[in-house]
Every structure is written in structure tokens, then in C-alpha cells.
Amino acid sequence: MKVLKLNRTYRHGDKEVSEVKFLTPKVKHLKNIDMSKINSSEIVLLCGRLNDSGLTSSFFDELEMDDFMSISEMIASFFPDSQKTGQS
Numbered sequence: 001m002k003v004l005k006l007n008r009t010y011r012h013g014d015k016e017v018s019e020v021k022f023l024t025p026k027v028k029h030l031k032n033i034d035m036s037k038i039n040s041s042e043i044v045l046l047c048g049r050l051n052d053s054g055l056t057s058s059f060f061d062e063l064e065m066d067d068f069m070s071i072s073e074m075i076a077s078f079f080p081d082s083q084k085t086g087q088s
Contacts, residue, residue: 001021001022001023001024001052002021002022002024002074002077002078003019003020003021003022004019004020004022004070004071004074005018005019006018006019006020006063006067006070007064007066007067007070008064008067010059010062010063012055012059015054017053017055017059019053020047020051020053020055020071021051021052021053022047022050022051022052022074022075023050023051023052024078025046025050025078025079029046029049029050030046033045033046035079040068040072043060043068043071043072043075044057044060044061045057046075047060047071047075048060050075
């Protein structure tokens with residue numbers, strides 16, 4: 001499990017969220033995700049599946065870009081052979 005501290009606090013229902021806990025991915029989390037063509041929509045879907053904070057994918061849709069990029073990089077770190085965000 002990895003914990004990511006967000007740059008700001010977000011509201012989700014009756015909770016205030018300033019950090020997100022992510023489970024280490026298992027095969028079941030990757031179903032119907034094309035890892036060769038990962039994009040922001042698939043990262044949001046993965047966030048909804050991997051977080052251990054009770055957050056839905058719609059929560060991640062509303063993040064500011066700096067927090068989303070931090071989460072994207074953290075998600076990529078689960079896949080050591082994957083290309084890092086922002087590189088081509």
C-alpha cells in the first residue's frame with residue numbers, strides 16, 4: 001500500500017480528503033484496461049479501483065492537475081517497466 005498526500009484538501013460527500021491510500025494492484029484491478037494505451041480516463045478508473053480510502057472514480061475526475069499528475073506518477077510506480085508520465 002502507498003499513501004499519497006494531496007496538495008490541497010478536497011471534499012467528498014461528508015469527508016475531507018487530504019491523502020489517498022492506494023492498494024498494490026492485482027490482476028483483477030487491471031481488467032478491461034489497455035495498459036499499452038493508458039490515458040487519463042484509465043488512470044481515473046484505476047484510482048477508483050485501487051484506492052483504499054472509499055473514494056469513487058468521480059472523486060478523481062475533480063482533482064486539480066498537480067494532484068492528478070502526482071497520482072499518475074504514483075500509479076506508474078506500481079509498474080516498474082512502464083514509461084514515466086511526461087516522457088516520450
